[in-house]
Amino acid sequence: MSQEAVTPAHFIRKIVTQDVESKHTGKVITRFPPEPNGFLHIGHAKSICLNFGLAEEFGGDCHLRFDDTNPAKEEQAYVESIKADVEWLGFKWAGSVRYASDYFDTLYDYALHLIDNGNAYVCELSADEAREYRGTLKEPGKNSPYRDRSPEENRQLFEKMRAGEFEDGAAVLRAKIDMAAPNINLRDPILYRVRRLNHHQTGDTWCIYPTYDFTHGQSDAIEGVTHSLCTLEFEDHRPLYEWLIEHLPVPAQPRQYEFARLNLNYTVTSKRKLKQLVDDGHVEGWDDPRMPTISGMRRRGYTPLSLRNFCERIGVTRSEGVVDMSMLEHAVREDLDATAPRAMCVLNPIRVVLENYPENDVQTLSLPRHPKDESMGQREVTMSRELYIDRNDFEVEPPPKWKRLFLNGEVRLRGSYVIHCHDVVKDEAGNVVELRCTYDENTLGKNPEGRKVKGVIHWVSAADSVEAEVRLYDRLFQEENPAAQEDFTASLNLESLTVLRGARAEASLRRANVGDRFQFEREGYFAVDSSSSDDRVVFNRTVSLRDSWQKVKGKG
């Protein structure tokens, strides 16, 4: 066997492995339980990869279950986007999509079970009163005056709640546990509340809705989930999760395990904050390519594999950290380097005239689509007298270490000839607007004799190229940890989007389809945006190529 670096098993993988080897004879069942109240982001990708990945690895199942217990915040549109994101990442949920609301009837019966056993009661304290009775972090709470109602009375009252005989907020069902518990989640937690709201799945069937705590664990049990994985903030809920499972006639005993959520620097991974960016118009929508949402990253050009590799590499632990954006960028570059066909696109064009190139002569050059993968074939680019190169690839007076074109210097046109610049044309303001050059006809496919040409730059034929819009993205926030700021929107990077309308792309790109990904040589990876039309191609820069010239330049 090879000694290749195998990803070490993280703690959850170890637990599952151990369970499979010992107590569990059945299969591993996990679930990804999003609340449909927003779009999924990179943090959810971690959870998706963990849950679906584990099930896949152990030959088990992973369910997609919407945790839809709060109709006030949830919408069908979010349900649809979430399904699309999970599928795009390449995972398949077992069976049909599930909803916690599928279990509302059972949950209601479970509630009656607790009531009949004296483990739950209807409480008519107002929200404010309930807060006072709950006590504080350091002081115990005190019992609700409604705590000792009889099971019979509670049953009647709860049935009235269901029948709509209480106004919103007028009554709740509470578990009867311990108002002095040091863990606040055990101070008679609320199980049901009255909410006269239409629900995206159940319509107007219910006017009482179970809380997360009363829903999650029981749903897990009903589905036979063996390992219920969630983030650290739910750790304090585990005793309640277990209490409910112990006191209810559930069909299975799922176990909850917590892991640290993913934090990425220079962005936010909080549905609430992302929603605010959308609602306040700081971005163009949930799928804005600057958003760390799965749909935004998809539109930006990220690949499912790059996200999955990223999630595998960051690991799964219980210590909360902040992953550097460069890890994510590395993951996309790695995948795209191997899979993206190459093409040339001049982002900031400046005209080049090859004075010794015959007026109407047009040559077709065949270039490989990929430098290492011949199976990707060739593409044709047109060579002609008038070209465009990037303004950044020319200097009248070159700085030290310069390898590109300069006045009275020469450079290789990628896949074509070596050209020499002997003059520049300037406008009234003194800006260089055109380069007068000559080409060396003996340099196609071979190096000139007697001299070395260090640089290679990309180019396109002036006539045979298409105008394209190119969108460059920079980090959304200037602050490494925007969430730590008083107002996170204050550190929004106002230059996170740069739109280049006059870019010139090689002709082969005319037929690019939405979603297609390319490496624009020497620039970066780009994906065709969904806003492209037949007469206007729009490219999103997924990520730039690594650029060691920036470093050299920086050192002066």
Next chain:
RNA sequence: UGGGGUGUCGCCAAGCGGCAAGGCAGCAGGUUUUGAUCCUGCCAUUCGCAGGUUCGAAUCCUGCCACCCCAGCCA
């Protein structure tokens, strides 16, 4: 002494009593018609701190310190 957690390289992360994996970033070279990719080398005598146990400690014990989560009829 409210409860629950976490502290290993700039970042992520292995390790679980036998002498600090790996990845990202960085640095230095090599190859290169992408200043890309690829390749090579360098990058924690030290594991939050202080004691202790032990032949031996990041790993065990004790005490500190720092940070995170919890007082929604949100999830």
